[in-house]
Amino acid sequence: MENKKELSYGEAIAQLEEIIVRIQESNTDIDSLTSLLARAQELITFCRGRLTEVDENIKALLDEFSYEAPQH
């Protein structure tokens, strides 16, 4: 979970694309399907979250920035 925090949206999307290809093209056995599917679900949740959930880190950064911004 820790390293998921560091994952960028672009990386998550790239991983999803890779998983699709792996499931589609190779002779993935049923056992690894389950773990691929679980990972895909995680990534989808992460990506959706990036679109609609407020990221407190970004907010904090911007608030701090606004505070320092010179007034015109």
Next chain:
Amino acid sequence: MNSNEPLTLYALNNMVRCTLNDAMPSRYWVTGELSEVRETTAGHCYIELVQRNEATGELVAKARGTIWARTYALLRPYFVEETGQNFVAGLKILVQVSVDFHELYGFALDVCDIEPAFTVGDMERRRRQIIKRLEDEGVIGLNKELPFPMLPQRVAVISSPTAAGYDDFCDQLAANAYGFVFYTHLFPSPMQGAKVEEGIIAALGSIARNLDLWDVVVIIRGGGATSDLSCFDTYDLANNCAQFPLPIITGIGHHRDDTLLDIVAHTRVKTPTAAAELLVHAMAAQAAYIETMRRDIADAVRNAIAASGRHLHTLMQRLPVATALLMQRHSHRLDLWKQQVEAASPKRILAMGYSITTCNGKVVRSVKEIRQDATIVTHLADGEFTSRVYDE
């Protein structure tokens, strides 16, 4: 008149006035650069017209001019409408004038008409020069070449805080139907008049100091009708925007041809609202892509499971065939063994006329094993008989 008698200044000036009126009775079309424009509360407009040496820029001619209120009330809106440009210093103009000399106020041009097309042409020529220069310097397309961010969520807005357009933009983003999150921050700059260039460049500078905080820059201005767009047509502004390392979206609310700022920007839309819609659409495209991938994954998994099922089915079909084959192979081997066993069987030897003799159930291999009066059994191919030994 006695020529030795000195003239009064008024008389002299009056002579100049009359001479001028007689010598230049017509109206003349004249070109020049506006070096000064001053509007009075009474509605008159005082201008200063100059001509420069094209090579050196030094002044070679200068004249004051007046546009009386009644004329100015007609000419100004006409000029603004036609040129998309306020009547301000720095413009090249073509005006129809009559030459005036007043005993007290001196020489002045009385402006009675203006040809905006001349100014438009001159502005266009200057614009083209700037575009050419940006092209020659290889910067004109730089901003457009930047990849548009997958998620344009962190938006640095350059606008005038008082402009209606800024609120429209923020409202539109905040109220997006998908519930997407955006982070906006205003970098204030004047959005009309002479301070635009300086203001936007300074705002870009502030954004550049924390480049990592932003995905995209939006330059917006509300209220479509405002006319003075020449402030967005300067070299320094275009050059700064073209080379800015984040994609710039413009929505400066106008309907005529693109300003230079629009030309160098990554993406140009008409209004602040349209700029907000653009960002929302980019996010919606990502949401749709995620949904597509979710479906693709589900399909792929279903296909993979189905493929495994088919594989299993094939195996099950092959099983009886394989079993039968195996049985057949074993059966053949048994037959072979049977033949070999049969070939080695004593029956075959007996059939050739040999016999086997047993005594007390044991095969007799030597005459020494036989005692007198022993009972022996002789085995032949088709049966056996019992005998008694009477002589050893």
